[in-house]
Structure formats: C-alpha cells, structure tokens
Amino acid sequence: MKKELAKKYDPQNVEQDKYQGWVEKGYFTAKITKDNPSFSIVIPPPNVTGKLHLGHAWDTSLQDLIIRYKKLNGYDTLYLPGMDHAGIATQAKVEERLRTTKNQLRHDLGREKFIDQVWEWKEEYAQIIRDQWAKLGLALDYSKEQFTLNDNLSSAVQKVFIDLYEKGLIYQGKRIISWDPKQKTALSNIEVxxxxxxxxxxxxxxxxxxxxxxxxxxxxxxxxxxxxxxxxxxxxxxxxxxxxxxxxxxxxxxxxxxxxxxxxxxxxxxxxxxxxxxxxxxxxxxxxxxxxxxxxxxxxxxxxxxxxxxxxxxxxxxxxxxxxxxxxxxxxxxxxxxxxxxxxxxxxxRSGVVVEPYLSKQWFVKMDYFADKILKFQSSKDKINFFPHRFDKTLQTWMENIQDWCISRQLWWGHQIPAWYHRDDESKVFVGTEPPNETDWYQDEDVLDTWFSSALWPFTTLGWNWNEELFNHYFPTNVLVTGYDIIFFWVSRMMFQSLEFTNNKPFNDVLIHGLIRDEKGQKMSKSLGNGIDPMDVISEYGADTLRYFLVTNSAPGQDLRYSEEKIKAAWNFLNKLWNAARFVEMNRPTDFKPFTNYQNEIKPLIEQHQESIIDCWILSELTLTVKAVKANMEKYEFVLVAKDLYDFIWNKFCSWYIELAKVNLGSDNQEVVNGTQQTLFFVLKQIIIMLHPFVPFITEEIYQTLNLKPSIMLEEYPAFAFTYQTNFLNEVVKITGLIRELRTQYQIPKTQALSLIIKTTGEQEQELATALDSINKFIIRLVNSDISNVVTSFGESKEYIAVPLEHYTVYLKAEGVINNELETSKRTEELARLEKEIARSKSILENANFLAKASPEKIKVEQDKYDDYLKQYANLTAEQE
Missing domain, CATH: 3.90.740.10 (Valyl/Leucyl/Isoleucyl-tRNA synthetase, editing domain)
Known part of the structure; x- marks a missing residue:
C-alpha cells in the first residue's frame, strides 16, 4: 500500500521507530570492500559519567552529516562508536553514589569489589548514551563499538606504555603536578x-x-x-x-x-x-x-x-x-x-575543590621528542589539514612550549600501570605485563591518565595490534571533529602516538568547532545553570530540527550561540519542505511512474513546449545548487551549504516553482502536465537526498512515499547537468516580489494593472530587452503588470516611484495608482511618531543617571536607535519637498 504523508508535520511521529529499522537492516554496518573507497570517522568517546550534553550533540551531528554525505557519494563508510572510562570523573560519581545510597567508602569494599560497582555504572550509562545516539540519528556501526577498557584496547595500552618505557620516553620522577586533595590524585591540565x-x-x-x-x-x-x-x-x-x-x-x-x-x-x-x-x-x-x-x-x-x-x-x-x-x-x-x-x-x-600544586612522584612522558616529531610532520607535504587552517599554528605554538606529561593517577578505575616493585627493595622497578615472579613483586597501584588511552583511540579502535584487516582498510581515519579547547590535550597526543606506533597520521583532516554559548553569549556550564538538554529540544522540536540548527549556524572554528528563535526557524524550514512534499504527492496521479533515466526522458517533454520553460529553469537552478553544495561540503563549510540549500528549496522551489507549476498542472496539454509532474518528483527527490545528511528522519519519511528503494540511505548523491538559458526567470522572481511589496505598501488592488519601466546599463539592456516578452508573459499572469520599456537613462521625476534592484532600477508611474492624500496622511503620522521617538531617545541619552549606570552596550543600543530615527525622519521630510 502506498505510504502517504500526514497533513501536518509532526517530528515525533516522523522520527519514531526509524532508527531501529536502519540498525536492523544493517545500513550503518561497514562492509569491507575493495569496490568503493573507504571513509572512516571514529567518534570522540563520551565519558560514561552521565548524559550527553549539547556540545556532544553538535559534535556528533557534524560527524554524522559527513558520514551520511560520503555514503551517498558511494564511499564504504565506517562511523565507529565508543566510550571512554573517564577515570577520575567516573570513580568520583560511583564513590558519591556509594556514600549517598549505602553510606560506604571505596576502601570499605576493596579494589576488586569497587571496580565491580564501577562496571555496573558503566553498563547503565553506556545504554543511556546509546539511546541518545539513537535519538540523534547517528549512523553508528554498533558491531564495532569500543570501550577504552576493553581487553583489546587495554592490551594495546600496556604495549604502548612498555615500548615507550623501554625507549626511555617514559620515566618516573618527582615533579610539581596539579593535585586534587579531595580525590587524592594527580590531574591533567584539562581537568583544572x-x-x-x-x-x-x-x-x-x-x-x-x-x-x-x-x-x-x-x-x-x-x-x-x-x-x-x-x-x-x-x-x-x-x-x-x-x-x-x-x-x-x-x-x-x-x-x-x-x-x-x-x-x-x-x-x-x-x-x-x-x-x-x-x-x-x-x-x-x-x-x-x-x-x-x-x-x-x-x-x-x-x-x-x-x-x-x-x-x-x-x-x-x-x-x-x-x-x-x-x-x-x-x-x-x-x-x-x-x-x-x-x-x-x-x-x-571533577571534585570542585581548589587544586594544589604539589611535589609528587609520578610517571611522566618525555614530550620534547614527540613535540619535535609533530612539528616536523606538520611541515611535510603529508601534514594533517586543520579547518580552519589557523589552528595548525595553535598546535605549533603549544608544541614549542611543551612540558613533560604526568600520566599516573591515584585511582582504582582505569588502566593499572604495568610496573612492578620489589617487595624488599622498592627502588627496583620492572616494567612489563607480568612480574618476574608473583612472590617478590607487587604492581604499581596507580592507573594511567585517561588521556593516555584516549591518545591511542584512532588506531586501537580500528584494530591496531588485534585486527589487521580492519586496520589496513580504515586507518588512518578521514576526519576528526572536535572542539578547539582540546587540541593540545587530545589532538596533539593522538598525533604523536599514531606517528610513533603506526608511522602514519591518525586522521587526514581535523574539523575544529568552538563552544556552545547561551543566548547571551555566555559559555554553558552547570555552575551558571544555563545548559540546554538536547533531549528536551528533541522532545519539543524533533532531532532533525536540532541537528539542522547545530550544523548550519556556525562556521568552522567559531562558537555557536544557542537561539530558540533559530531553532523555530529550523522547524519552519522543515515544515515548508513537508508541505512542498505533500503538494508534489497530491499532484501525482495514482498510476504515476517516475522516469528511470530522467535526464534523457524529460528532454522531449520540456524542450518543445514554451510553458515548460519553468521546468527547464528549476532544473538549471538545481544543477547550480548541487555544484555549489558539493564544493562547500568538501571544505566543511556547512553554513554556506545551508545558505545555498535554503535559497533553492525555500525560495526557488517552494515559493516560485511550485506556484508556477500550478499553471502547468492545469494545462490542456498532457505533455506539459507530464513534464511538470516528472520534474516536481525529480527535483523533490534530489532535494531530500541533499538534505538527508542534515535531517535524516524527515527525508526518509518523504522518501518512503516515493516508492523507490527500501531506504534513502541506499540512494546516490545527485550527479547530472541541466544547462538551459533560463536566467530571465530569475528576473521574473525579483520583479514579481517587488510588485507584490509595492501593492502591499501602497494598498494598490490586484485588479489594477501596473506599467513599469526598467533603467539599466547598456550591457544589461540588451539581455533584458531580448527577454522582455518572456518576462511579461509571467508577470502579467502573476501580478497583473507589464514592463513597457527597457532604457539606459531615465529622467528622475516625482511622478514615478523608483525601486532599485541588484542590477537595475524599476520605475512605477504613480499617477492613477497611488492615493496621494492617503500617502500624505501616512507620512504625516509617521513623522509625528518619529518626532516622539527622537525626543524620547534624546532625553534618555542626556540623562546623566542613565549614562552613569547603564552598560556601554546598552548606551550604544540607544544611540543607534536615535541615529536611525534621525535618518528615517530626514528621508521622509526629503520626500515631502
């Protein structure tokens, strides 16, 4: 039975059950094949300490956008999920739970039983995270999910530690470290x-x-x-x-x-x-x-x-x-x-207490060697590409001012350091997976800094030292998406560990994003209480709305300011798409069969009928949009992609093509009707394929009504070229919009025909004059107007209303069209209003009390208002003269 779209866009209904279907059908599962180029992203592992926050939603939405885009472009994609044990944070959470629920300390249980408690916590919160990934629609291959304390990753961590120790790059010594007196452990810099x-x-x-x-x-x-x-x-x-x-x-x-x-x-x-x-x-x-x-x-x-x-x-x-x-x-x-x-x-x-600089015997990594390795690699032709490029300089600056890295933590939860001390002489240290004998040696009780295992994440998760086929096919990964605040703490460490142990970079590109701030521009934090739970946004507006807002409102490297208004704008955009899809659906006959080779089959229908010029126009505009979108997708310029998609979908397809198509759908010529029906279907299909990486749920729902493949995830990205000479229709769009504004502004009835003159440059004159008949055929029908002439010079006259557009000026004769008495009355009222606002604003700006107490920002806002009122007043009085 043919699936139909509901009358209203309801994201909760649209998004229900889709994710589980994708997982069960294996659409996310990577299948190693030599037929297609590989493309892999390994998720930056969230800590198993609680729920995902808005920053996680932003980070993973960007990754999922890239993966889905590459899959549609024919790549063998792998988006590998995983989580981090988060030593200090997770141990603190479990200790707090033990104190509040059982009045116990970890020492009451002992190390082994306490670790059992932490594993229970991990399983509980890992499932919460998976459920949130599902809500966001992330195309993760769960068959390859990893955890930093899995046996295969743990053995890799031990191997790296031992190898670095044997190379003299890990040592034990006394240095000043950041100490947490509450947790009684050393901290990494990022935890301060x-x-x-x-x-x-x-x-x-x-x-x-x-x-x-x-x-x-x-x-x-x-x-x-x-x-x-x-x-x-x-x-x-x-x-x-x-x-x-x-x-x-x-x-x-x-x-x-x-x-x-x-x-x-x-x-x-x-x-x-x-x-x-x-x-x-x-x-x-x-x-x-x-x-x-x-x-x-x-x-x-x-x-x-x-x-x-x-x-x-x-x-x-x-x-x-x-x-x-x-x-x-x-x-x-x-x-x-x-x-x-x-x-x-x-x-x-982790604990909120003041950190103490403290001399302590700890394990350290010698960083001069690794900093030099990174600097040399980043000066080579194989360097890792940062987007934006300025963060390569940030990395370089940090590497040039490096200090040795303290990697030991006084915890129970984590990778226990593979070092052993002689019971009779603790100055004797043996480093290895097993002691020389169990009787005379005991293991170091400390664990490794969580960042130590995280630094191995890109290659240990992909099979290094345990799955050669997986590793050879997907490593190095293609892109890392992360925030600029952890370039030093994580990105650089992944780089040097990968270069050291795989002789390769961990990723080709690093896409840097900023921080999420609230509507006032403040950083979101627990202490300020200004955080936004992404699951709450999804409950109200849907995952597609949240994703679209997150990935289209900040350029690479820039912070993102949360905005309820922009969230609603994203929902409105999807609702517009929904209604357009319903229009296409309602105007398809029950026996409709889409062309199997559209580019060739559509030509006979639209190239021989004058009315079909609108079909040629939308196909040409679609071609230009696809080209622009592809170019910016490769540069991770998703804001520019969104701008191009919005302009094409909202303005050209929904607002104009559908309106023009209504005329063709009512034509007596069945070939014209068929051509427009096929074009509506084809363009809608391309739109939802291009939008799918951004908003997977709504695009899948619409796709299911097209009766094509089992899922939009099996589709191919648009690849075609329509090049019709239809630029004049873009002028129709501009002029039609202008006339509608004029009718509204001057209260001109639609029944009154309007005559226009266009003044332009000599070069533009010929082009417009040639297309004049074609333009007039549309604007007569759409807005009851026509252009009488195209000229290169026009004497300024108060008898005409002049409205400048991008490349020319449109003149509308006012006589018999504009009610001068009404306009004079409106102008008088507006001048009176502006006089009051100017007086009010001036009074505020001359108020010493206001100037003393108000912030500079507030004073500037009021000054800008005052200046704007003066400009408006001057313009109106000039019109009266």
Whole structure:
C-alpha cells in the first residue's frame, strides 16, 4: 500500500521507530570492500559519567552529516562508536553514589569489589548514551563499538606504555603536578578549571638573623605553604637587596633560618622584588630549587591538611591553617599588610575543590621528542589539514612550549600501570605485563591518565595490534571533529602516538568547532545553570530540527550561540519542505511512474513546449545548487551549504516553482502536465537526498512515499547537468516580489494593472530587452503588470516611484495608482511618531543617571536607535519637498 504523508508535520511521529529499522537492516554496518573507497570517522568517546550534553550533540551531528554525505557519494563508510572510562570523573560519581545510597567508602569494599560497582555504572550509562545516539540519528556501526577498557584496547595500552618505557620516553620522577586533595590524585591540565577569584595578598616580615629591626617584606597568597620555605629569592641586578645576599632571614611561620639567594626568575618590579621559595609547592619554585640544589620538603598531606612540619597547625585543613597562621602572625606584629588580590585560581573539574600544586612522584612522558616529531610532520607535504587552517599554528605554538606529561593517577578505575616493585627493595622497578615472579613483586597501584588511552583511540579502535584487516582498510581515519579547547590535550597526543606506533597520521583532516554559548553569549556550564538538554529540544522540536540548527549556524572554528528563535526557524524550514512534499504527492496521479533515466526522458517533454520553460529553469537552478553544495561540503563549510540549500528549496522551489507549476498542472496539454509532474518528483527527490545528511528522519519519511528503494540511505548523491538559458526567470522572481511589496505598501488592488519601466546599463539592456516578452508573459499572469520599456537613462521625476534592484532600477508611474492624500496622511503620522521617538531617545541619552549606570552596550543600543530615527525622519521630510 502506498505510504502517504500526514497533513501536518509532526517530528515525533516522523522520527519514531526509524532508527531501529536502519540498525536492523544493517545500513550503518561497514562492509569491507575493495569496490568503493573507504571513509572512516571514529567518534570522540563520551565519558560514561552521565548524559550527553549539547556540545556532544553538535559534535556528533557534524560527524554524522559527513558520514551520511560520503555514503551517498558511494564511499564504504565506517562511523565507529565508543566510550571512554573517564577515570577520575567516573570513580568520583560511583564513590558519591556509594556514600549517598549505602553510606560506604571505596576502601570499605576493596579494589576488586569497587571496580565491580564501577562496571555496573558503566553498563547503565553506556545504554543511556546509546539511546541518545539513537535519538540523534547517528549512523553508528554498533558491531564495532569500543570501550577504552576493553581487553583489546587495554592490551594495546600496556604495549604502548612498555615500548615507550623501554625507549626511555617514559620515566618516573618527582615533579610539581596539579593535585586534587579531595580525590587524592594527580590531574591533567584539562581537568583544572581556572576561575578569577578575589583573594588576599599577605605581606610578612622575614627578619634578618640576629636583628630585631631589619626585615625583608615577602608577599604570598598561600601562607600555609610557608612551613616548607627553603629560601628568599631576589634578582641579582636589584640593588636594593645586594647587601642581603647570602645572609639568613627568619621564616615567621616556624622560626627557621633560611638563606637569601639570587635568581633572575624574580622580577624586580613585581611585588616587593623579593619572594619566598617553596620548591615542593609551586612549579616555578621547583625550577629554582633544581637550579640551586634546594631541599624540597612537603608540608601538606595528600588530603590538603598540614603535616608535622606545621607544628601546632598539624592536621588542620590548608585554608583553616591559613586563617589561624595569619591571625597568630598578626598578633606577633609579623604582618606588614593584607590586600585584596584578584587572581586566577585552579579548581578540580571533577571534585570542585581548589587544586594544589604539589611535589609528587609520578610517571611522566618525555614530550620534547614527540613535540619535535609533530612539528616536523606538520611541515611535510603529508601534514594533517586543520579547518580552519589557523589552528595548525595553535598546535605549533603549544608544541614549542611543551612540558613533560604526568600520566599516573591515584585511582582504582582505569588502566593499572604495568610496573612492578620489589617487595624488599622498592627502588627496583620492572616494567612489563607480568612480574618476574608473583612472590617478590607487587604492581604499581596507580592507573594511567585517561588521556593516555584516549591518545591511542584512532588506531586501537580500528584494530591496531588485534585486527589487521580492519586496520589496513580504515586507518588512518578521514576526519576528526572536535572542539578547539582540546587540541593540545587530545589532538596533539593522538598525533604523536599514531606517528610513533603506526608511522602514519591518525586522521587526514581535523574539523575544529568552538563552544556552545547561551543566548547571551555566555559559555554553558552547570555552575551558571544555563545548559540546554538536547533531549528536551528533541522532545519539543524533533532531532532533525536540532541537528539542522547545530550544523548550519556556525562556521568552522567559531562558537555557536544557542537561539530558540533559530531553532523555530529550523522547524519552519522543515515544515515548508513537508508541505512542498505533500503538494508534489497530491499532484501525482495514482498510476504515476517516475522516469528511470530522467535526464534523457524529460528532454522531449520540456524542450518543445514554451510553458515548460519553468521546468527547464528549476532544473538549471538545481544543477547550480548541487555544484555549489558539493564544493562547500568538501571544505566543511556547512553554513554556506545551508545558505545555498535554503535559497533553492525555500525560495526557488517552494515559493516560485511550485506556484508556477500550478499553471502547468492545469494545462490542456498532457505533455506539459507530464513534464511538470516528472520534474516536481525529480527535483523533490534530489532535494531530500541533499538534505538527508542534515535531517535524516524527515527525508526518509518523504522518501518512503516515493516508492523507490527500501531506504534513502541506499540512494546516490545527485550527479547530472541541466544547462538551459533560463536566467530571465530569475528576473521574473525579483520583479514579481517587488510588485507584490509595492501593492502591499501602497494598498494598490490586484485588479489594477501596473506599467513599469526598467533603467539599466547598456550591457544589461540588451539581455533584458531580448527577454522582455518572456518576462511579461509571467508577470502579467502573476501580478497583473507589464514592463513597457527597457532604457539606459531615465529622467528622475516625482511622478514615478523608483525601486532599485541588484542590477537595475524599476520605475512605477504613480499617477492613477497611488492615493496621494492617503500617502500624505501616512507620512504625516509617521513623522509625528518619529518626532516622539527622537525626543524620547534624546532625553534618555542626556540623562546623566542613565549614562552613569547603564552598560556601554546598552548606551550604544540607544544611540543607534536615535541615529536611525534621525535618518528615517530626514528621508521622509526629503520626500515631502
């Protein structure tokens, strides 16, 4: 039975059950074949910590758009799904669940049973993510789904770690890292969120030894670390402090003597020009400590409380100890002053606590070697292409300022480090998948940074070290779609690991997008409460609407501002398509059979009938649109693609061709009717094929009414060329729209015939004059008007209304057409309205209270209004003269 479209576009009904059908029929399943070129995308794995957010929806909609487009163009496509174990984040979630539901800590369960709990969490949230992927319509090959802790990926992670260790590129050492005192683990840089905070700058007296009057003033924002001070540092060129070189001062926190040393790191003009040095609690101090062979004691426990070095403050939380220490030193007259101080403070993304710079023994990757590898590769002809290209420079800058990467985490959930320590001598370390023997050796309890396994994602998921056929066919992947905020943390790491272990790049292209912001331009975040759940948008407007908005409203590299108005505009566009499809459906006879070779079969019908010029026109415009769309799709310029598609679908097909086609469908000439019916069908088919990568559900629904292949996913992308001389119809469209506006503006009845004159350049004159009869045949029928003449010069006269278009000006004689009394009355009313607005706006801009309190943006808005009112007033008064 022939499927018919519902009277109204209802995205919920349209999108229901389609996805499962696609999956069950294997339309997403990659089939390795040598008949077609391969094209692969490996999904950036979402963390199994919760639901997908709008950023995930944007990222994956772009990927799915590309995959569906390539599939329609004959590629053997693979869109591989997967998820990340997200060590810190997932462990934190499960620990929180245990505390709130069972009043248990992970140590109450032990490592093995706790890990079982995390796996249960993973299975629960993995299914939630899959359900959301389905809602979005992602063409994922679930038969190849991966997880970063799968056995095949885990063995690859171990191999990489061991190989890098044996090459001397992984080492264990003590360095300053970002420490989360709540989770008690090292953090990666991306897990530290810096926020501007109003804190305090404390100025303390460091008295010279054996002096009760002479002291150096030292400023710090972290007094609680003073117990581990090793010296005071000044610049060797600072004459103020030359007399104190190599003398000793008294640490006010604990009374210990520490030396004054010189290091050019200190800036003479910053603060007092003298700084305390605490090598175990600050990254810059650590470097100074290495240069001067300073001791590096730690005064803080792993949970952020102070240790025995803090004396009576031992056991106090770092911030409590700070307050108590400052109060005590104030009472001892050892505080010079305390000032408010605005500075950037790092917070743990996972636990929300202030991160502590902390000296810790960790595992590190030597990054100079890899940075050099990336820089050399990006200067070769095989380089990875960034879209936009400027992000290649961003990558280069980061690689030129690289630091070693801390890869160990003090967690239970993750890839346990394949390093073993001798029970009798922990300085003996063995790196391998198994220890020399189980009796004398125990494994390092730490796990690897999640980014370590994520860095292997493009090649381990595609079979490296476990499926040679899969790997050889689909690697390297064709494009990575990701945000600019993780170029350093993820993109660069994938690059160097792939170059090191596969001797190939991980992807050919990197398509960079920005961040999603709210309607005010603020970054969406939990703390601001301004996030948008993509599933809520889908429930109200449909997945197609959300997808279309996401992929067509931001150019590569740019942020995307969420807009309810634009969401509605996307829905309206799809609704317009739906109604156009219904028109085509209702005007197909029950025995309609589409041409099997349209390009050849349509020619006899449309090339011999004058009325069929509209069919020739829409086919020519379709050809131009397909060409433009293909060119911009290859450059990932989806905003430009959307602009071309919108112009063709909304303006040319829906607004104009369908209107013109109504005349042909009522023709007495059956060949004209047949030609237009076939053209309506053919053009609609091409439209939905081009739109399918953007909006898969509605295009599949419309396609099912065409009675062609089982699914639109089995179709081929448009490839044809119609080149008819039909440019004059574009002029018909412009002139018809102009006349309709004039009739509305001047309240001219449709029954009143209008006569027009066109003034243009000499070159344009010949073209328009030649097409004049053809143009008039349409505008007489459409808007009861005709063009009497085309000229190159025309004397300006108030008897005519002049309206400029892109390449010429249209003149309409006003006499007998325009009601001058009515127009004068309307102009008088408008002038009175503008006078009031000008007075109101001027009053606001002269109001000192408004100017003092309003933001610069608001003042500018009001100034722009005022200027616009003045321009409108000047134009209207000029018309009266």
């Amino acid at each position: 969120i810096y926020q501007e905070q109003v804190g305090k700058m404390y100025y303390f007296k460091y008295f010279l030894a054996n002096s009760t009057t002479e002291f150096l003033t030292i400023a710090t924002t972290r007094p609680e670390t003073m117990f581990a001070d090793q010296c005071v540092v000044v610049n060797s060129t600072d004459e103020r402090y030359q007399q104190y070189w190599h003398q000793q001062v008294i640490n006010p926190a604990n009374g210990e003597l520490i030396p004054v040393i010189c290091d050019d790191y200190v800036e003479k003009d910053f603060g007092t020009g003298a700084m305390k040095c605490t090598p175990a609690h600050d990254a810059n101090d650590f470097e100074i400590g290495k240069r001067h062979n300073l001791a590096m004691p730690i005064c803080m426990n792993l949970d952020g409380t102070l240790n025995e070095m803090a004396g009576k403050y031992q056991g106090q939380d770092r911030f409590t100890a700070r307050t108590n220490l400052v109060n005590d030193l104030t009472a001892q007259d050892l505080v010079v002053k305390i000032e408010d101080h605005v500075h950037q403070v790092g917070f743990s993304e």
